[in-house]
Amino acid sequence: MNYLYVAVIVGIAALLVAFLLRASILKIQVKNKRMNEISGYIEEGAMAFLKTEYKYLAGFIVIVAIVIAIFIHPQTALCFVVGAVFSILAGFFGMTVAVKANVRTTQGAQKDIKEALKVAFSGGSVMGLCVVGLGIAGLAILGLIFDLNIEYITGFGLGASSIALFARVGGGIYTKAADVGADLVGKVEAGIPEDDPRNPAVIADNVGDNVGDVAGMGADLFESFVGAIISAITLGAVVKLGTDKAASIFPMAIASIGIISSILGILVVKVLKTNDPQKSLNTGTYTAGALMIIGAAVLSKVLFDTFAPFGAVVSGVIVGLLIGKITEIYTSANYKFVKEIAKESQTGAGTNIISGLSVGMKSTILPIVLICIGILISYYIVGGEANVTTGLYGIALSAVGMLATTGITVAVDAYGPIADNAGGIAEMSNLPESVRDITDKLDSVGNTTAAIGKGFAIGSAALTALALFASFTEAASLKAIDLMNPLTLVGFLIGAMVPFLYGSLTMKAVGKAATEMVQEVRRQFKERPHIMDGKEKPDYKKCVDISTASAIHYMILPGILAIVIPLVMGMFFGAQALAGVIAGCVGSGVLLAIMMANAGGAWDNAKKYIEEGNYGGKGSETHKAGVVGDTVGDPFKDTSGPSMNILIKLMTIVSLVFAPVIAQYGGIIINIFK
Template identity: 55%
Template sequence: MDEELSVWLSGAAGCLALGFGIYKARWVMKCDPGDAHLKEIGAAVREGAHAFLYREYRVLAIFVIVVAVILSLTYQAEQRLVALSFAVGAMCSAIAGYVGMIIATAANMRTTQAARTSLNEALLVAFSGGTVMGMSVVGLGLVGLSGLLLAYTGQFGFDIPALTETVLPVLSGFAMGASSIALFARVGGGIFTKAADVGADLVGKVEAGIPEDSPRNPATIADNVGDNVGDVAGMGADLFESYVGSIIGAMVLGAAAGSVELVLFPLILAGTGILFSIMGTFLVKTREGGNPQTALNAGTLGAAFVMILCTLPLVMFLIPESFTLDDTSYQRFGVFGAVVVGLVAGVFIGLLTEYYTAESRGPARRIAQQSQTGAATNIIAGLGVGMVSTCLPVVCLIGAVLAAYHFAGLYGIAIAALGMLATTGIQLAVDAYGPIADNAGGLAEMCELPPEVRGRTDKLDSVGNTTAAIGKGFAIGSAALTALALFAAFRQQTNLTGIDVTKPSVTAGLFLGAMLPYLFSAFAMGAVGRAAFKMIEEVRRQFREIPGILEGTGRPDYARCVDIATKAAIREMAVPALLGILTPIAIGLLGGAEMLGGLLVGTTASGVMLALFMSNAGGAWDNAKKHIEADNYGGKNSEAHKAAVIGDTVGDPFKDTAGPSLNILIKLMSVVALVIAPLLV
């Protein structure tokens, strides 16, 4: 196939995703937003989320401009175009997060209103809102990459020397821009949402004894805002980074194999995944009394299954019969095997995460049982679940890496990562559905709607908790494979034949890299603690000083809580984010490529373990609390429930701030290393 035509087709697939996202956004906006009270509260959440992103993006705009200027001054001649790629990648990531968040906040109240009618109507609205996020991510990712690739190859050529020496090193700046925005968005959004959540839970539920999402709680609006800026915009930026990072990593390794076809195949594979993601969205529907989880599984698994079937003819048509990488020859069927390995590994990691965190499964129920003897035993049980939950997902990753390498070498590992992410459009739609359903339930509680409405939103929310947990596991697995692909690309760019761990400099880099995820998590957890302290003090103050709040006759100052969370998030997100950006630059320039390689190995291994532990422990604590709230072990307001709320509060920054942010840390450090590779040769 003609090279330019292949890139144009992938860009067209990205445009199709954006067009479908626009169609879904317009459909959501046409849905009934509800009565005046529902629209008032929904508008407050929407305005709070918009205000936070506006302030966050103002800070990030300055950061992007400064880094782009530094890159343009650091590199020489045509390599300066890396600054343009960086700026475009950052802009595409920011736009995807903003669009997804805006539609999600519009879908919240419309999902609540649709729940007055039927479960299926509410499911369709919530999932359509999530679909806008998913399609924005894959659409902007492919359009941005394809557009830059066409521009650069038009200037420098489409032959292997031009791709290896100029085009792909410059294009890697796109992934760096996406990674930088993702880390700030994930950390900032995570600090915001957990500061509000912790304040709302500890003062409202534990001290005052009022229900979750009660309009009497001043932190409730901030909590709902946080769901959107953290779990919608933040997760979107996270997977945007994985998506483009896996594509670029595979392209670099394809160039190392000396094949233009291998360079272009990741773009075509990603474009095909968009088509099947769109098709999968039409399978998501249920009936009254049905299980929304079954409907969502039909969409995601259906898209993955068809993707496997159609990958084989793509490989037969696009990949040369054999190719050589690192002096080893591989057959084109091995590329198909690597794609299948990535898809299957992603499914298994998601299922394992669901097992360790779901309310209906043994691990979460054992934590609930341990809550009967207090918060200490609850926390001990949760820590144990988080630790043991690292084992089987890592075994899956090991199997995926070994199998993919056997099939197609380092290129196979990169393609496995992309195979796992090929249907990101629908996977992210399912993940973004969760916070929308959660907010819909909160709005139903705050508007005091009939019990059957809250019953439907609770059913959607319970499924959303599972999809969120699966999404976090999937994000960690894809991050691990993407980081390995980027590391392999870094090795090719710096001509490293291996890393000798007996060298003191490499050992130092290895230990430093293994330590960084812990230091990063400490900064993130500390930021949540400081922000939550201010939130708790503010909620207590309002309970003391505003007459009639607890009786329901006084109106809380919701805006003050939103402002506290916003200021804390903007102020606190800088240090952990800059840690991930500056460390690989400093180690690479001072210690060289081999020491930087040791750093990346240590960060990847340590970061994946810690991310799995924190995300799964937090999810299990959350669902242990929900199991007790379903009239088990004394139900709500029992001693076991109070202990479970404390455990859930400890787990909140685990699963929604530090844990998910580690995915981005390990990818960001690898992509920064790839960008500075030309300076280290």
């Protein structure tokens, strides 16, 4: 049985289900002219940004493909282009449905919360199924064409990682520039509600939810999904487990089972009749995980006549679910940490910031411990004590297990920004307060599910990067990584510094873009005083243009650095120094990513907890402090934090793809001294 053909069929099936869900969403008629008008503004702004972004990315894809074709292989360059294009398509397809689903979610909220959840989740499911459908189909088709030649197929992962970084950073800068500008001037200075139509930045803010949290997140999880599979295929090609190519086929087969399980989990969410959206989403996620585990057990026995590889997969699933639960505990208002941040906001913004940072730092402990346990279990259960490469293959399988149900994980994640947009449309359309109450409840759950999705991506990044790192050492002919070697130590320190440099650049980018937005909103309020009494319409387009220009301008440097740094270190100082860079980057990057994502999510939900009437409610001094904390947390959780996991894997896969060149020509400076 050729599992690659099965993977192609499963990928096409996922895309077909996504198409059917899209059709069901578009059937819903919205007759409210104001709702359609606002939704049209959001869709227009989102599409304008993507068209501009894709023009820049097209040039990048062509240049990098030419470099790969010259220095590596034309076949690798072809795979790179396919990976990049599929990554773009995953984000594009998801976002084009999201901007249609938002207004229909508002329509559903006028009936009840179950109807609103159904529409928003269907929109998110389109994103999730496009991510996994394109990912598995692309890999399987290239696997059939090139007979699973990993030297070529790694190009697919490089293309996916490259686009994901630009999409995450660009979308993150866009959405947070608008969000911060809207909050600081609208909420804090003008004292008007969130999503008030008088706020000139409000449309840009809603556009940002789509380009950052839908299109950017889709490209991000696409990269995570295919990166985990590629890392396992890479090691599977050299381990001796089962029959010929069984170890290479197994990750693809597990991913296929995960897609089928995700589709069934999505159906479970849609048929559940409950007013508790968190319960519905959790039930669907756990159902998908359970089904995937059963399928993995059967497949492991069939391909290997042992359950050892299945054990590695299960360790990843369990670690992923536990990280998700821990993330929920640290970022949901149902638990003490968010409530503590809200409580300490009573004494001002300073204590709010201190409390949020403390929560973020503390939240790294258990996920790291779990990742370490997962690494050890998956390494030894497959037989790492007898064969290091086999053990590393087990770690790669753990990452595949963690991401096998990405279809529903992304669906749960992407539903959040759709619900957020729905709330904005309700506010700007002057719908009854009961409608906004429903969308706010969905949005609050969405913040937690988004944080959980980021936790999965970050946890899998550590496991995937470790597996890719192992492949790099083999490709670069490194027998061992010696920390007593000054080159390795220097590389390690530089690598540990890179996530901080990257975080600084992306945070500063949001700050600069937000400053431009704040100045524009203040200008409009000052020069057009009748905006506040509703007699004059704000210039929404100007704010959309500011976010677009800022995002495109500031995304370029961080993205280029992630590619250039490993190449420069490898060519100038050699493979040993580059190995140190990767190790340092993974270590500090994973910790920084968890801290920033969780702190940002906690700050956001602390603000919402206050807005529910706690500690003074909306408009109070406590609320103002909560808004400041949320403003700081915005780039933490939606720009810098979630893109750290892409940074880690992009640097690792760049090193892997160019390993033969670095092994042959690297160490220019060291050779001069010698």
